[in-house]
Amino acid sequence: MINIEIDGKLVETQRGSTVMDAAHKAGVYIPHFCYHKKLSISANCRMCLVEVEKAPKPLPACATPAADGMKVHTHSEMAVKAQKGVMEFLLINHPLDCPICDQGGECQLQDIAMGYGGGASRYSEEKRVVNPKEIGELISTKEMSRCIQCTRCVRFGQEIAGIMELGMANRSEQAQIMSFVNSSVDSELSGNMIDLCPVGALTSKPFRYTARSWELSRRKSVSPHDGLGSNLAVHVKDNKVVRVVPVENEAINECWISDKDRFSYEGLNSAERLTRPMIKQGGQWIEVEWAAALEYVANGLKQLGNSAGAEQIAALATAHSTFEELYLLQKLMRGLGSGNVDFRLRQSDFSADGKLSGAPWLGMPVADINACDRFLVVGSFLRKDQPLLAQRIRQAVKLGANANIVHSADDDLLMPVANKAIVAPADFVNTLAQILKALATVKQVALTADVSQVEVSDAAAKIAASLASGSKVAVLLGNFAQQHPQAAQIASLAEQIAALCDGKFGFLGEAANSVGGYLAGAVPFAGSVHGMNAQQMLEKPRKAYLLLNVEPELDMHNPQLAMSAMKSADMVVCLSAYKHHGMDYADVMLPVAPFTETSGTFVNTEGRAQSFKGAVKPLGDARPAWKVLRVLGNLLDVPGFEFDSSEAARDEGLNTAAIADKLNNHMGETKLDVTVAGSGLQRVSDVPIYSADALVRRAASLQKTHDAATPCVMLNGSELQKLGIQSGDNARVTQGDASVVLTVQVNDQLPQGAVRIAAGHPATAALGAMFGTITVERA
């Protein structure tokens, strides 16, 4: 530690830190544009010039290392003169028309010009003009003339997003920010560049010119999408959400959010919103009052329960529902005498049910990911499924960690990957067994699991060697591994691998409440009444289904099975924010509020419960789902439904202080089946980032991005050759009793025998399970 004096204040700061860091510690503000604590230092804006005693000229605080005994003045004559000069220089080419700029009112340049600039400019010549470039549907560069060349957006791409999509072309007066030959910016974190831009050069395309910053109310909220639970500020104007920006939380999302978190709000204002309760009578949908609709549902469920038995009633909910909703749903079901409740809609292997020691979770705090030095990521479309967790792993890799991958697809993770085993889904268990065996050999320990007959491949040996050489190992299971038909075996092997290297073993949460759902007891094996899991409820069709935020053809592991169950049911009740496909088969549509219109709680993948309030009033007659479920409970005479707030429901279901005791990834013994796949094509399914939940599916701008393109069917080149199909042709893909025609794309990174087809998308919703055999033929 060294001592440094800033504006007369003595501060102790770390050796190697900069004057800017020290000033921050001392609580002294130094104006800056290009400096950002999460990005590398570039020192090109010169706004942070300060006077350092004994230095002949002003020095940039962001790039000057603090030295022992250094005396810094940020308001001395020299510093003020430098700041005024830089400010005048930066404003030479910057249009001075703040009143018509989208950034006006929340602009760093505007603020700092007010605080540190002179009153007038001596420059009266023409300003330069930069032609706007088209860089995609999310970011507008219409006002590129406002750019001050701080290069924050460029550094963000290189360092945080992992891909340099924007750069500074040309030089000196012609220098300008652009993408390569007008290509679009496709990073799943690209929206952060809008926040980073200290001027109005990069603005949000969906938001720009819809509101001025001072007209907006800012309400804190939590992302309902992936398992991270990013902290959000929802900006509201006239009871309408017009923008979402991050709230800094170093332990979770740092100062970033993914584009999904940022732009999904457009779905809140979608024309597809369900705003009135509806009942289908004689094949016609009619709008009714809430009382009538709820009465109808209660009567229907009561009659069915009496005549066919409560076990004929089933409830499915997405893990994007709040804790309170999930808790009340399972309480209602169990009150009716049915344990048929589940939120794990894309899961297919439920053999671990009853053997789990607790709720599967990340196995460590999110922030600890950065400190790990070896990763084994099993079955994860990491960048698309958990964009910001991928970013944390990227930062760890940058500091020297090794990333090892076991997966069925080899998508670019935008980070160096040390070793990878890209295998067909059916070879997952075998591959993990190989790694376990190789690791046991390295560590010279005996194994309880029987892996004697597996043959260790080169890739597995390398992964084992990498893991064995680490001191902080993390073995993480992605969405794909959790949806896998042998998920329990995969988890068991992963747990043993982690144990052998003294590492952490965790599940990457697919959705906002992937942990919360377990804690709420929205699983068939919790509580007093046990029942069927999500798959059983469809395989043995029930007479009545309660769907909470579920679109069965998009949210379920096997949409074919789900749809046939829905169509054959006597009664389907949809609690949904949207008029979705359910209009075809449901009997009642109840409009419930999305996350901005209700209070609730999400328990994220590290087991952190985050409660939030509604940001706006529910649209039309929509009501928070917890209220709807409460009234249903009352109408059905289920005891214990007297809550007058969502907090009361939460406090009954969740002891936030004791969550840690309920998180446990340990699983009872699982029998291993290490046989390798036979012949035939197997489906590999990802859930595209902008198809994962009901809200994002209706976010107009996100739906225009490359990530939301209609899915193709992808195969390895040699498989295509066998089938006699060319890349770019159409192919008929058949699974179960349905087939769809999709464009073929060659993808040589896919393993032999694998056919990659996205799930969760209308174009593939007619197909069956996300895994399993599939046929592809020329269309």
Next chain:
Amino acid sequence: MLSAHIQDQINRELKKYPVDQKQSAVMSALRFVQDEKGWIATDDMADIAAFLGMPQMAVYEVATFYHMYNLKPMGKTTLTVCTNLSCTLCGAEDTVAYLKSKLGIGFNEVTADGKYGMREGECMGACKDAPLMTINNKKLCGRLTNDKIDHILAELDKS
């Protein structure tokens, strides 16, 4: 696609740099492409990016930053005339005017027969020979007079 010759040249260049610092060869790679094709198309930049494992935009940044890369066809022979201070003091304006009248083209233009292109250059660090120009960024011609320019062009016409 980069030609086999260019790839060979780049591979040779790569030996000068650490294995994980392949992007160090980007300036040479751009030069090789220009030597062969006379100019560098964005497709070539994309190929270089793929060859060196660096972002396309990073190649574009380098190619647009430096003055000696032709980003459009500049004829068989590119004449780059320095118009910085020393050359201007020694008569660069006359040189430019003579070249313009002789070739019938201005800066960043190419003669109809595709033989000559003319560019405005920055200081070439040889002010003692001002006014000067380069031929294809390779050969420096100093102390230019109208006679000397006639001579140089006549030589070039022959080749």
